Each structure stands twice: as C-alpha cells, then as structure tokens.
Amino acid sequence: MGWAVRVRGVVARRDLTSLTREKTIVLALAIQLFVAAFSSFLVVGLTSLYDPSAVQGQVTVGVTGDAGDGLVAATAGQDGLATVRFDSREAASQAFDSGRVDALVRAEHYTDDGGTRVRITATAPAESFRGTLIVAQLREGLESLERGERQARSQYLDDPVIPLPDEVGASPYFGFSYTVLVPLLLFLPVFIAGSVAVDVVTEEIERGTLELLQVAPLSLTAIVDGKALGAVLLGPLQAAAWMVLLTLNGIEIANVGALLALTVGLALALVAVGIGLGLVVRERQRAQLLYSLGILGAFAAAALLPEHPATTAALLAIDSPGRLSYVLVGVYLVIGLGVALGVRSLVSRVDAEGL
Missing domain, CATH: 3.40.190.10 (Periplasmic binding protein-like II)
Known part of the structure; x- marks a missing residue:
C-alpha cells in the first residue's frame, strides 16, 4: 500500500515538474499571479470597464x-x-x-x-x-x-405607496472585487487544472511513452491516479496563493476553508473529465476543444442552479453565505468525488496496450 502511494506521488511530481517547461501554462500562471499580486491597483482600472x-x-x-x-x-x-x-x-x-x-x-x-x-x-x-x-x-x-x-x-393614488429605501452609496470597487475578481482567481486555476489533465494524458498517448511507464511495473489506473493527483493539487494550491495575495492587497477573504473545499470539488470533477476525454479522444487538440466547449456550456448551464458557483464564492468571500451556499459546497465535493470515481472505474476497464 505504501509503495503504491509513493509511486503515485512520483508520477504526480513528474507531471508537475514537466509543467514548468510548458510556456502556455507558465504564462497563464504568471498572468494570474500578476492579477492577484497587484489587485489593489488593477481593480481601479478594471472597475472602470465593469462600472464606468x-x-x-x-x-x-x-x-x-x-x-x-x-x-x-x-x-x-x-x-x-x-x-x-x-x-x-x-x-x-x-x-x-x-x-x-x-x-x-x-x-x-x-x-x-x-x-x-x-x-x-x-x-x-x-x-x-x-x-x-x-x-x-x-x-x-x-x-x-x-x-x-x-x-x-x-x-x-388610492392606496399608499411603500416608501422607497434610501439610496446606498456602496463602493463599486467592493462589488467588482468580490463578484468578479475573487471568482476569477478561484475558478481559473480549476479550469487550467482540467486542461492540464487533458494534456498529460494525450501527450503520453501521442508520444507512446505510456507503455514505458507501465514497465515500472505500474497499472494504468495507478498512472492515471498519479497524473490526476498532480492536476487536482494545482487548482487549490493556486487558489490558496491567490487568496493570500488578495489579503495582502487589502481584499479580505472570509471562509477560506469553504472556498478551498469548493475549488477541490470542482477540480476533482474537471480533472476527471479531462482525463476521461484524453483517454477516449487520444488527440490533444480535439480533446482540448471538447473540454473547453463542455466547460463553457456547463458554466452557462450553472445559471439554472439556485445559486451560481460564482455567487457562492462571492458570498463566502464576503462572509455572507446562507445555508444554501454551504450545502452547495458539499454538493460540489460529492459530485467531484463521484465523477472522479466514475472515471477511475472507466480507466480500470481500458486496455492499456490498445492505447
């Protein structure tokens, strides 16, 4: 058991190390880092577009x-x-x-x-x-x-009119920071984590190196577990770093634990979907296109939920969540775990030699 865990950890470290050579991923991380590190300055300019x-x-x-x-x-x-x-x-x-x-x-x-x-x-x-x-x-x-x-x-009028509430001079910077900036920095790493999962699987298949990994000897399930572990960790670790940088810039973030749980649940689901697409499609460009279109469609469909994930993240960040917000965080964790187990079951039935 301990040997199996260590092997999966080795595969995860190998994939995370290889990401440092991917210019697209490094650039995406650098952009997120810049936004989080200089958020107090960027909010002023970006708010002019959000609320002129x-x-x-x-x-x-x-x-x-x-x-x-x-x-x-x-x-x-x-x-x-x-x-x-x-x-x-x-x-x-x-x-x-x-x-x-x-x-x-x-x-x-x-x-x-x-x-x-x-x-x-x-x-x-x-x-x-x-x-x-x-x-x-x-x-x-x-x-x-x-x-x-x-x-x-x-x-x-025959009937009295309900008195209008006094106008509230709320700062537009507050609204932009918590309804746009915080969800962006929480969900973008999760989206990238799923995209990375697609890449690490399809590249191994296209290069024919998946068979070399099995010489260890490793089962296909163990290899996929290691790759999934590295991709899943990428999302919450980035989200935690961005929240620290936002706090240092004066944007206080509440309920950090719940927000990290939210990103873990979403990361589990998206990474599992990315790995499943990589194994089924086997071609990087087609798999990435299907992944991107599917995630965009799912994000748009999330508007039908009682509370959009972005709204849940904003309510948690400003320390104003309702019972529904906490329930949805638990639901996302359960869904993420269920999707991950479902894809893992699919992997166990795949013929590795046929890849």
Whole structure:
C-alpha cells in the first residue's frame, strides 16, 4: 500500500515538474499571479470597464424643456454631474457642438389618456469610453428624477405607496472585487487544472511513452491516479496563493476553508473529465476543444442552479453565505468525488496496450 502511494506521488511530481517547461501554462500562471499580486491597483482600472460611473469625472449636461427644472433639482446633489439650463434648443445645441456641455437632455411634459407624463430626449457623444461615462452619469440623474416623480405623484393614488429605501452609496470597487475578481482567481486555476489533465494524458498517448511507464511495473489506473493527483493539487494550491495575495492587497477573504473545499470539488470533477476525454479522444487538440466547449456550456448551464458557483464564492468571500451556499459546497465535493470515481472505474476497464 505504501509503495503504491509513493509511486503515485512520483508520477504526480513528474507531471508537475514537466509543467514548468510548458510556456502556455507558465504564462497563464504568471498572468494570474500578476492579477492577484497587484489587485489593489488593477481593480481601479478594471472597475472602470465593469462600472464606468465609478471613474470620477465631471459631466456637464445642457437641459431644456418645460420639465427641465425638475431634472436640475433632482441632480443637484449628484457627484460628477452638473446641469446648465438653456431657454431654447438652439442655444443648447450650440453649446453641445462647441464642447461647452457634454450632453443634452430635453425634458417635456405631455398629456395622454393616463395623465401628465415627462418625455426625456437625451443626446450624448458617440465616443467610446467618454460616451460611456457620460451615459452612466446621466442614467443616475434620470433615476433620481424618476424617484422624485414617483414620490410626488403617490398622493394621487388610492392606496399608499411603500416608501422607497434610501439610496446606498456602496463602493463599486467592493462589488467588482468580490463578484468578479475573487471568482476569477478561484475558478481559473480549476479550469487550467482540467486542461492540464487533458494534456498529460494525450501527450503520453501521442508520444507512446505510456507503455514505458507501465514497465515500472505500474497499472494504468495507478498512472492515471498519479497524473490526476498532480492536476487536482494545482487548482487549490493556486487558489490558496491567490487568496493570500488578495489579503495582502487589502481584499479580505472570509471562509477560506469553504472556498478551498469548493475549488477541490470542482477540480476533482474537471480533472476527471479531462482525463476521461484524453483517454477516449487520444488527440490533444480535439480533446482540448471538447473540454473547453463542455466547460463553457456547463458554466452557462450553472445559471439554472439556485445559486451560481460564482455567487457562492462571492458570498463566502464576503462572509455572507446562507445555508444554501454551504450545502452547495458539499454538493460540489460529492459530485467531484463521484465523477472522479466514475472515471477511475472507466480507466480500470481500458486496455492499456490498445492505447
């Protein structure tokens, strides 16, 4: 028993050592390391793509129309947005064309069968990032106007309106860090671990070195166990390192044990799938393509679950998980173990000489 464990460990170390010569894997690890090590700096830039309104920049909007005073009042306290009232559309258009205002908004009252409403016509530049920032700031101003209109008109309703909660000035950096960055650094190593499993199996088959390993003597099951062990360890070890680096960068990570259990369960399942594809397809490119498409499909299908794995990781990281989150972590562990045992049973029935 001890000899069998040591042999599997030797195979695992051999595969992990060979990964240092794979430029693609080393580059992927280096990119993840860079993101985790400098996350506090990268979050600022990446959040500008995730939520452009997080980037501070003064936006000046020209307002016209008989309902324009309401928009000016609604946006009076909004950071990053200033309004300029114009008496005519021509004067506002001239200011927009000359660059004195960044956008135009025409707010007019009109009457229909349902009563008096406000029609908003907005004009913004077609520039890429600047235009996106203007639209984001303008959207917040229009939302403030809508809240004010709803509150003012509630007195004409037969039934009282439920009071709207106060707006919360949450930091967009917090949301990006825990809903995007943390799941990315947890799941990307797991995805790479499965891809590595595909490579280590198909390369042995294509090069004809799998038979040499059996001279040891080793059974095909023992060889696959060793290769799976090295690939499975790759995911949780990376995830643990990234969480340490995130913590050093000021992004506190809670429930580290549960997060590692989540990555172990997913790594077991993906590595087993990768090994199974490698043994069945036997061709590296086709196996990698099937693996990638299958994982992308599974990740998209996960949206049908009561709680997406990325949401589970985010809730655990911010120390706000529900009972469902812990149950799902256990489910992922059971599924991973079940898939691994199923593939191992398949390997035991494969004719090694036929590979």
